[in-house]
Amino acid sequence: MTDRRPMIAGNWKMNLSLLGAASLVKAIREGIQDQDSVDVLVAPPFTALSVVKGLIGDTKILLCAQNMHWESSGAYTGEISPAMLSEAGCSHVILGHSERRSLFKETDEMIDLKANAAVELGLIPIVCIGETLEEREAGETFEVLKTQLTGSLHNFVNNSMLPHSTILAYEPVWAIGTGRTASPEQAQEVHQFLRECLTENFDAGTAQRIRILYGGSVKPDNIKDLISKPDIDGALVGGASLSADSFVPIIRLGG
Ligand code: PGA
Numbered sequence: 001m002t003d004r005r006p007m008i009a010g011n012w013k014m015n016l017s018l019l020g021a022a023s024l025v026k027a028i029r030e031g032i033q034d035q036d037s038v039d040v041l042v043a044p045p046f047t048a049l050s051v052v053k054g055l056i057g058d059t060k061i062l063l064c065a066q067n068m069h070w071e072s073s074g075a076y077t078g079e080i081s082p083a084m085l086s087e088a089g090c091s092h093v094i095l096g097h098s099e100r101r102s103l104f105k106e107t108d109e110m111i112d113l114k115a116n117a118a119v120e121l122g123l124i125p126i127v128c129i130g131e132t133l134e135e136r137e138a139g140e141t142f143e144v145l146k147t148q149l150t151g152s153l154h155n156f157v158n159n160s161m162l163p164h165s166t167i168l169a170y171e172p173v174w175a176i177g178t179g180r181t182a183s184p185e186q187a188q189e190v191h192q193f194l195r196e197c198l199t200e201n202f203d204a205g206t207a208q209r210i211r212i213l214y215g216g217s218v219k220p221d222n223i224k225d226l227i228s229k230p231d232i233d234g235a236l237v238g239g240a241s242l243s244a245d246s247f248v249p250i251i252r253l254g255g
Pocket of ligand 1: 011171175176177178179215216217218236237238239240
């Protein structure tokens with residue numbers, strides 16, 4: 001048994017108009033009024049952060065950005081700094097999502113810089129890692145994940161200290177947006193392995209406190225089995241977070 005509080009996070013990616021974002025957050029707010037056992041987080045596109053923040057109001061919904069640069073300001077056209085995200089009301093930031101890694105060539109080194117910058121600014125990083133289908137089929141899953149985990153948290157590993165609020169997200173690339181979910185057993189096996197890696201690189205107390213979310217085709221009908229596993233502490237949801245009709249039942253953990 002652990003006292004890790006479940007978290008359901010919605011990654012809206014590059015979707016929704018301002019109006020769409022506003023109506024989605026309103027519907028989520030209404031749909032979860034009576035629930036207080038799960039942390040709920042939404043990650044809208046940058047341009048919708050302020051609007052969504054306003055509508056979140058004094059509810060407990062957490063606001064998250066989908067990416068950031070590690071520098072605090074400067075000549076980085078098209079980028080956004082941790083301080084800007086804080087100012088916009090974000091408490092969390094997703095780092096190293098597989099789409100950032102594969103489409104925008106983000107490396108573990110860059111994610112490490114970002115994770116440090118986030119923590120310095122008081123933002124909580126949600127660090128994503130995950131293997132591709134080829135890597136899984138070649139039997140390299142654990143090796144790849146270990147490299148990504150220690151590389152993306154390199155500076156923390158060097159200091160043997162990781163803030164306990166840090167969140168990890170295991171997102172097998174082959175399960176993202178494909179409708180193909182890792183089975184609860186496959187996900188649990190990886191989550192348990194990641195917790196062992198955290199113990200090795202930090203300490204058992206840290207490993208027990210860090211929340212590890214699963215991501216990849218999470219839906220209302222599979223969340224219950226996933227969350228029933230001891231090392232799965234919640235979900236990072238893409239497609240199904242774009243509608244309250246699917247996101248709210250996920251927040252209710254399929255119950
Ligand atoms: P999906 O995306 O739920 O649409 O598979 C998950 C993610 O990319 O975080």
